[in-house]
Amino acid sequence: MSGDGLRHATEGRIDRGTVLRFRFDGTAYSGHPGDTLASALLANGVRRIGTSVRLGRPRGVMSAGSEEPTGVVQLEAPFPDPMRPATMVELHDGLVASSLSGRGRLADRPDPARYDAVHAHCDMLVVGAGPAGLAAASLAVRSGARVILADERPEVGGASPDTEGDDWFDRAGARVLTRTTVFGYYDDNYLVAVERRTDHLGAAAPGNLARERIWRIRAGQVVLATGAHERPIAFAGNDLPGVMLADSARTYLHRYGVLVGRRAVVFTINDSGYRVVADLAAAGVEIAALVDPREATGGTVGGQVGGRYGGHVVVAAHGDDAHGHDVLSTVDIEPVGGGPTVRVDADALLVSGGWSPVLHLYSQSGGRLRYDEVVGAFLPDGCRQAVTVAGAARGLTSTTACLVDGVDAARQALTALGITPVDWSPPSVGAGAEGPPPATAAPGGVPDLRFVPAEDYSTHFVDFQRDVTVADVLRATGAGLRSVEHVKRYTTAGTAHDQGKTSGLLTSAVVGQALDAGIAELGHTTFRPPYTPVSFAALAGRDRGQLYDPVRVTAIHDWHVRHGARFEDVGQWRRSWYYPAEGEGLAEAVRRECVAARTGVAFMDASTLGKIEVQGPDAGRFLDRLYTNVMSTLAVGAIRYGVMCGLDGMVFDDGTVARLAPDRFLLTTTTGNAGPVLDWMEEWLQTEWPDLAAWCTSVTDQWATVAVVGPRSRDVLARLAPGLAVDAATFPFMTWRDTVVAGLPARVCRISFSGELAYEVNVAWWHGLALWEAVYEAGAPYGITPYGTETMHVLRAEKGYPIVGQDTDGTVTPQDLGMAWVVSKKKADFIGKRSFARSDTARPDRKHLVGLLPEDPTLLLPEGVHVVDPACLAGGRLPEPPVPMLGHVTSSYRSAALDRTFALALVAGGRDRIGDRLYAPLDDGRLVPVTVAGPVLYDPEGARRDG
Amino acid sequence: MAEPLETTIRSPLAGWTPHPLTGIRLAELPFRTQVNLRLPAKGPAADAVGLELGVPLPVEPGTTAGSGELSVLWLGPDEWLVVGSPGADLAARLAARRGAGVSVVDTSALRTTVLVAGPRARDLLAHGCALDLHPTRFPTGRCAQTLLAHAQIVLVAVDDGTSGAEPAYHLLVRSSFANYLADWLEDAAVEYR
Amino acid sequence: MLLIRCPWCGPRDETEFHYGGAAHVAYPSDPAALSDEEWGRYLFVRENLKGPFAERWCHTAGCRRWFNAVRDTLTNEILRVYRIGEPA
Numbered sequence A: 001m002s003g004d005g006l007r008h009a010t011e012g013r014i015d016r017g018t019v020l021r022f023r024f025d026g027t028a029y030s031g032h033p034g035d036t037l038a039s040a041l042l043a044n045g046v047r048r049i050g051t052s053v054r055l056g057r058p059r060g061v062m063s064a065g066s067e068e069p070t071g072v073v074q075l076e077a078p079f080p081d082p083m084r085p086a087t088m089v090e091l092h093d094g095l096v097a098s099s100l101s102g103r104g105r106l107a108d109r110p111d112p113a114r115y116d117a118v119h120a121h122c123d124m125l126v127v128g129a130g131p132a133g134l135a136a137a138s139l140a141v142r143s144g145a146r147v148i149l150a151d152e153r154p155e156v157g158g159a160s161p162d163t164e165g166d167d168w169f170d171r172a173g174a175r176v177l178t179r180t181t182v183f184g185y186y187d188d189n190y191l192v193a194v195e196r197r198t199d200h201l202g203a204a205a206p207g208n209l210a211r212e213r214i215w216r217i218r219a220g221q222v223v224l225a226t227g228a229h230e231r232p233i234a235f236a237g238n239d240l241p242g243v244m245l246a247d248s249a250r251t252y253l254h255r256y257g258v259l260v261g262r263r264a265v266v267f268t269i270n271d272s273g274y275r276v277v278a279d280l281a282a283a284g285v286e287i288a289a290l291v292d293p294r295e296a297t298g299g300t301v302g303g304q305v306g307g308r309y310g311g312h313v314v315v316a317a318h319g320d321d322a323h324g325h326d327v328l329s330t331v332d333i334e335p336v337g338g339g340p341t342v343r344v345d346a347d348a349l350l351v352s353g354g355w356s357p358v359l360h361l362y363s364q365s366g367g368r369l370r371y372d373e374v375v376g377a378f379l380p381d382g383c384r385q386a387v388t389v390a391g392a393a394r395g396l397t398s399t400t401a402c403l404v405d406g407v408d409a410a411r412q413a414l415t416a417l418g419i420t421p422v423d424w425s426p427p428s429v430g431a432g433a434e435g436p437p438p439a440t441a442a443p444g445g446v447p448d449l450r451f452v453p454a455e456d457y458s459t460h461f462v463d464f465q466r467d468v469t470v471a472d473v474l475r476a477t478g479a480g481l482r483s484v485e486h487v488k489r490y491t492t493a494g495t496a497h498d499q500g501k502t503s504g505l506l507t508s509a510v511v512g513q514a515l516d517a518g519i520a521e522l523g524h525t526t527f528r529p530p531y532t533p534v535s536f537a538a539l540a541g542r543d544r545g546q547l548y549d550p551v552r553v554t555a556i557h558d559w560h561v562r563h564g565a566r567f568e569d570v571g572q573w574r575r576s577w578y579y580p581a582e583g584e585g586l587a588e589a590v591r592r593e594c595v596a597a598r599t600g601v602a603f604m605d606a607s608t609l610g611k612i613e614v615q616g617p618d619a620g621r622f623l624d625r626l627y628t629n630v631m632s633t634l635a636v637g638a639i640r641y642g643v644m645c646g647l648d649g650m651v652f653d654d655g656t657v658a659r660l661a662p663d664r665f666l667l668t669t670t671t672g673n674a675g676p677v678l679d680w681m682e683e684w685l686q687t688e689w690p691d692l693a694a695w696c697t698s699v700t701d702q703w704a705t706v707a708v709v710g711p712r713s714r715d716v717l718a719r720l721a722p723g724l725a726v727d728a729a730t731f732p733f734m735t736w737r738d739t740v741v742a743g744l745p746a747r748v749c750r751i752s753f754s755g756e757l758a759y760e761v762n763v764a765w766w767h768g769l770a771l772w773e774a775v776y777e778a779g780a781p782y783g784i785t786p787y788g789t790e791t792m793h794v795l796r797a798e799k800g801y802p803i804v805g806q807d808t809d810g811t812v813t814p815q816d817l818g819m820a821w822v823v824s825k826k827k828a829d830f831i832g833k834r835s836f837a838r839s840d841t842a843r844p845d846r847k848h849l850v851g852l853l854p855e856d857p858t859l860l861l862p863e864g865v866h867v868v869d870p871a872c873l874a875g876g877r878l879p880e881p882p883v884p885m886l887g888h889v890t891s892s893y894r895s896a897a898l899d900r901t902f903a904l905a906l907v908a909g910g911r912d913r914i915g916d917r918l919y920a921p922l923d924d925g926r927l928v929p930v931t932v933a934g935p936v937l938y939d940p941e942g943a944r945r946d947g
Numbered sequence B: 001m002a003e004p005l006e007t008t009i010r011s012p013l014a015g016w017t018p019h020p021l022t023g024i025r026l027a028e029l030p031f032r033t034q035v036n037l038r039l040p041a042k043g044p045a046a047d048a049v050g051l052e053l054g055v056p057l058p059v060e061p062g063t064t065a066g067s068g069e070l071s072v073l074w075l076g077p078d079e080w081l082v083v084g085s086p087g088a089d090l091a092a093r094l095a096a097r098r099g100a101g102v103s104v105v106d107t108s109a110l111r112t113t114v115l116v117a118g119p120r121a122r123d124l125l126a127h128g129c130a131l132d133l134h135p136t137r138f139p140t141g142r143c144a145q146t147l148l149a150h151a152q153i154v155l156v157a158v159d160d161g162t163s164g165a166e167p168a169y170h171l172l173v174r175s176s177f178a179n180y181l182a183d184w185l186e187d188a189a190v191e192y193r
Numbered sequence C: 001m002l003l004i005r006c007p008w009c010g011p012r013d014e015t016e017f018h019y020g021g022a023a024h025v026a027y028p029s030d031p032a033a034l035s036d037e038e039w040g041r042y043l044f045v046r047e048n049l050k051g052p053f054a055e056r057w058c059h060t061a062g063c064r065r066w067f068n069a070v071r072d073t074l075t076n077e078i079l080r081v082y083r084i085g086e087p088a
């Protein structure tokens, strides 16, 4: 069929004065602003626009909206986008699209578009800007409410459109979101929508506009005016291009000025088909036949009709040799119950199987649905959320009824909000836009016809996108499936784009017929978000790339960048990992940094350690309950290492505690655990021990901390802090001093995480960079070397210091770590104490933290590798799985100080195996021998900490 | 070695030059004095602190009190943040109140302040802040600890714009998150260029 | 996204909160007096109710207060909230 004459001379809301060029499957076409890709293709006479996924059958456009199951295309330009319903793609100049056989293709290049999200609040959210929604929004605006009105179409007014509310709807009074699909309805009236903002602009879209925006809307009240979807009827060949939902033909006429055919058959089981006949006939379409299974069709239908077939049904749609077999040419009509077949020529078969209220969002909100026998569809039946359904979404059919219902819904919602509704109703709409003509032609209710009986149901389609037929559904019930949910999974009917929009009731009806059960008792499948497909890019918004998760940086970060540091992420922190010199890799740089710390002086940015200040007269008592050891006896000026456990006795965090004053302590936590530790402390203070006068304040970002480490660290500090007595006797290990360092007020702590003489210098965050640069300058004569987290790990592991979260995993007690000394025997109670008395925590075969020395001193064990007992080996090989494992490697490094590789491991009964040979099975199949050692491999006497 | 502090002090957003925007003004307000207070909301300690500050501690959740450059933000039922101009002697004055059931912690360097002002300030914040900032819900003088994108902030409505002045909000953000927050604001503001 | 009413700050999005499990499970006054089984029950055993369930939440991204909430585990509706120390 050529496109000549398919565009009506005057109908529609398109801009005929402007021509847009586009390509489909390589052919150039034109359309107008206001067109969708679907309307432009129809206007150009393009009927077949795809091939079905499973059966390879020709497919065309079935509808004019987001319920479109078949007209799904691949967009190629301006940017590849798979599986877009052509009915929802607004035409723009330069659009390039191609047909699909059921599967799209993702772009082969990164998406350059921006994506956005925004939070919005309103008294009333109205979903759907058809007559009911416009009326509801209008009353709410006039009553002074904050209103958001969202509609998936480019303009308000509804499907056909029946009204735009031009003269009575105050757009400026509400936030009107067009091209916006509300796709999810969650708890507490939280609804999520996606707004398509630039696609319709094509190449003209401003580069700084986000392509799509997610709206997260919290609404006091929600009015769902989501309309209704017309249902198909299953008969042979009901998927052929040219077969369409009847009212869509009206939409194509009134919205786009497109005639969906020149000679149409209308097949309807309800009155709405008659307004299609009237409107199309008036527009010059020849109505070849009107088919209605109801008996009488003798009344007025408002237009010339070739044949009137009351008490008949369409049994089949066909192509023919003349026009091709991939588009509609003829329609077979038979009396209900069988009889002679009449074959009618037609290029459009317009089907109305009744209307399904669109209750996806209502159902997602927790609303119950009830099957209504009179309406022949599911209707809303109560919801605990603050939601009202209005208009066609609750089964109303006339425009006037929908307008009135919208006002009623808004009045209810406003009253519930405590807002007094003003006295207002929309002016009656024009006669031409009035709903279906009086059903004088075919009185009576909706007959229960969902599918036309036949011998062969293999082309009676139920789900057009998934190629599911009545035969498939009957196969499912034949296989014993009884629930519509199970049938859905078995057949895939109602999955993908459709989500039950056109297939839902049809599937239930077929199941019901097969099982001799009513639709009411079968119910419906669950409606889940999203209502229509949403791109992952839109959902991600700006949470991608650099902004995916906050990157926390220290005050000294820019220096690390300038000096070529490599970084690693520790929790949200970005920390210097190592500082490679020219030509160095990780191993060489770390070796050099370690040597500097052990033989000269090195420094690192330790600002990321969590810091919590605890004040109050009961602060000491509080810390005694939190830590396994005693803190209340700590002298002012002194520092103590401490371990916190959970109630189960497992290590939760460790750090140092400095006593600043009798009622004032400063705690450090591990870098990743600062938040959880503070939460933990607050939980105990607030819920169990409100009687304790103690307060916790996070000060992590108040202080920048520079660790100066190595035998020459004292010399560096002495240069920077002339007022500070730095000798070991005056400033002993595990004490702190307030002083001035590099001219900056500072707190210096003699703490070491390396076993070397070391100082941690703390200054206000905003002085951090100045301190670091001063240390670098003062240390230059000693060859001071910056080091990162990798060297820190090596130095601490050489000393057997565990890292919580690396060498522990929530199943490890302090005793397992060999730190029984940190667990007080004297305290009456502390968190975790009772668990240490459990038989399980006293087992001798618990895993202990030990050192492992590979017999090949150059072999670096992978972290996580298992260790096994030689006794389990058979002929030097692992036994059949399950292989009994003794434990696993938690840390593994090359040590410059030891001149060999080494590891820490959690090994069952490990402390009783020191000196034993165990084996580590590697990924490459090798079984490598390792010797168990104590965890402290370097300076076990602790001779180095005073320099 | 001792140098004047002015040459060594560096704010978390030093070097940030916000992109010019239409209807929105972004700026860092660095080095404001901040003191975290913890004490029972009622009683002699609260009275004494109120006297010291010259304003009573606000006890209504999410409110602020203040006079001149000083403002006291409600952070919790026993927690306040006292904010003053850079270099104010607040910390020292309040430190004298420490003890006797009053916790006083100088947190001046813990957070920096970002100003978001202009007729479209609220629009920009709505891209990442789930609170309803409508002047009827979050009027001048309100404060809230909340999230902007993935950063915890203390948000203060300095002026809601209803009196004709330019709407202005303060975002107090932890120093280590400041760069993320600024990057996020710049990205969200691209549409307002 | 639940809208949870912090007893101090008022309604806030669920993302500002941290879940803390069943409420009103008091720390035993003398843990040492408990048998291993009793201690294990305190540590690990909680009811998994269908219906109204008292639980603890913390307004982590806000005022950092812990509080109690009664949530219907069937509908996810929070029926009421109350401060620590207030009667259930």
Ligand SMILES: [Zn+2]
Pocket (backbone or CB within 6 Å): C006, C007, C008, C009, C010, C059, C062, C063, C064, C065
């Ligand atoms: Zn709160």
